[in-house]
Amino acid sequence: MNGKRGGLMADEKKMTVFQLTIITTVNMIGSGVIMLPSKLAEVGTMSVLSWLVTLTGALCLAYVFARCGMLTDNTQNGMGGYAEYAFGRSGNMMANFTYAISLLLANTAMAVSIVGYGEMALGINLSPQRVAIAAMAVLAISMVANFFGSHNTGIISSITVWGVIIPVLLLCTIGWFFFNSHTYIQSWNPHHFGLFKGVSASIPITLWAFLGLESAVANSDSVNDPKKNVPIAIIGGTIAAGAIYIASTNLIQGIVDNSSLVKSTAPFGTAFSYMFNPTIGVIVMIMLTFSCWGSLLTWQFTLAEVFRSSAKAGYFPKIFRKRNRFGAPVWGMLIILMGQLLLSLMTISPNLNAQFNDLVDLAVVTNLVPYILSMGAARQLQLQAGLTTNNVHFKITNFLALLAGIYSIYSMYSCGLLSLDLGAGVVFVGWLLYGLMPHEDD
Template sequence: MSNHIDAATGPASSTVPPDPGAGPAHRFGLPTATALVVGTVIGTGVFALPSALAPYGPISLVAFILVTIGALALAFALAALSKRVPGSGGPYVFARDAFGDFAGFLNAWSYWITAWAGNAAIVVAWVGYVEVFWNSGHTKAWSIVIALAGLWIPALVNLSGLRSIGAAQLVTTVFKFIPLLFMSTVGLLFIKAHNFGPFNGSGTGAGGAVSAAAAIALFSYLGIETASVAAGRVRDPKRNVARATVLGTVACAVVYILGTVTVFGTVSNAALQKSTAPFTDSANAIFGGHWAGDLVAVAAIVSGIGALVGWTLIVAEMPQAAARDRLFPGRFATESRRGVPAFGIVVSTVLASVLTVVSYTRFDKVFTTIVLLSVVTAVIPYLFSATAQLYWLLTRGRAANWPHLLRDVAVSVIALAFSFWSLSGSGYQAVYYGAFCLFLGLPVYVWMKIGRGEYGESVVIPAELTVDGS
């Protein structure tokens, strides 16, 4: 692949062409592309997040604000990159365009793991809200059955075609956003200071608590890149992908921070740590009885299905883009008669199902464990994306006026620092599992290189550089 960049037109041959079968009439416009971002970012993670952050206390809100700043910086970097490289694949094509095939493969492999592992985390949180109505005793076998249904229903929606995906995203995004917006505005009026508990309840220093809470909070923003990943399915991607990325991230940031403050201030910290449906408990505390909490639980269930519909598409888009460049097995590049990457959808859903079952049978804190794994594997594509944007700014952005260049460089540096910080706060176990999953991709890369007939070249070392001169 050529890495040549023309100053006027952008990447020469590195963009992935629009997806075959996705004609203009069947592509996403700006509203649907924004709904895809909001729909995948706001899944059930936000509905379970207050419970995961509760052990750290209100100091986790500081972490949430810092994560939001980093996520916005990353969103602006991704928006700029999507204008430069307007093809499906998002972080994959950004890294490959800037740094070559191996970097592109690592991003595709890592992001693919993030997507199907993230689906497992979303469905675990989703189960907690389903169990408000059924299996309230949290019987493990029934929890697994509910989780598997939550994974495969969205897979069937995806397999039915793009129109079904787009309709599901618009409807579920509206349905989930209204109650969250209500909780993040009206709910603020019902806050009681004593519910917040100790400012730092982690038992560690403030820096360690903020970093650890930030790693969990980052999961809330996974998905801000989804419009760029599915860019080949968006009309006028150079314009709409960038706008959808920024608009979607800003909308999510507002309801995230204010909604979490509402839950922290309306449910006692001790009760919040034990809660499997914190927004339901918050609504019940505000209005009394169970009717309000039940409505929030229904919204969370719909929200989870919408997020899983979006992520099930995205989980197949990244490997499809890489497979078209012969960096992933060719089966991932194929599409069904309905114009969707059916093979990638099915394989990824099977893997998410296996991870879900294993997590329920082996881990006590199922949601937090899977979240941290997803964060580690997601940070790698974010690191490469921020670095790619910084690289292009420093090598091709010199023609721009200095104030704009300095602004864009500063945003990219913040996004890069944010990614490193999130990785450092994930914990040794999550980094270990994430690194292990990443390195599992190396044999696959070797296999794909051999399949392309790339056997490497012998390197001749000059005699004067050898030890004995022979």
């Protein structure tokens, strides 16, 4: 009787499909949108072509993830559970390891972007060393806030998310009244890129914006009926985020001139200053700073959960499994935080945007490894689910998995050789650690 009561209570605490869709959308928007306009301005408004490429690739990824979610019971290890169908336990480990490293890098980049918005909101100019210290403080606060469990994280995030929703919705509605087609056309290719180079240069940052489409998979054990609800959350969240991204970033590039936008570390605040006045711009900067921190809070929790689930599966050290009385894996969180603080020091740069770029490019490369492994496993996963090669859904999923895989490899190339080299290093470290970890057959 008590056991049944406990099970019912556990189910009641699980998310609905609407909540998971919102979280998936917010994970993408909160982690990507606030710095997008400035980064895309480095290419120009021709970056809209990159959006078309990236949105196509993201939807292919989303569809295949959705199909995988519907066909497998192996959802507790996220993308690693999918990779295991084709690549065994080592594939599962590598998907989880590179995804965890990607989140560690991405969360550090988010902290840097929060500092950039805070700088402009307060009207100060921090030295590179002080930027690093401020980013470290943001990371520490966001991780410690998760020590009290996911319930508190959810409450805080549900409040702070309005800091990005309100400005973005306002921009996407009333921003059209301030849009200048001449400004937009003048900014088409201000840096004189060739077509292929211009599109390729924008791919990493547009894909960065969609990192998070897989977060519904990572949180699949937190929602009722994951086979049905995870696919809905992934596709719905990707479409919603894509529409918001394309509308908002292109609007800003028609409101703010390219030279000002490139220099801005708080592009949404700059846009609202152009539309109204500097005071409104500062208010928007403050709102987005808190919103991005709320998103970081959620991602820090997700990162700790990835490490915990991987440790539970035997891929990471057992210390990441230990929880406190609030259900938070505190010791793992502290280890993760130490890595993030070290990254903040290692990436100190005189240019905040350059520091952000370095972290983003490597985060994208490492995040693409589990994407590619998952796409490569789609065929075997479907076969083991009982589908035949003549099944129309089997053929469609295989074709889209191939397209998504090609897109992922192209995106890796677009991140540059340095990021590819560092990403390869991360993979080799993963294999070394996996070899040294005890296995089930030891």
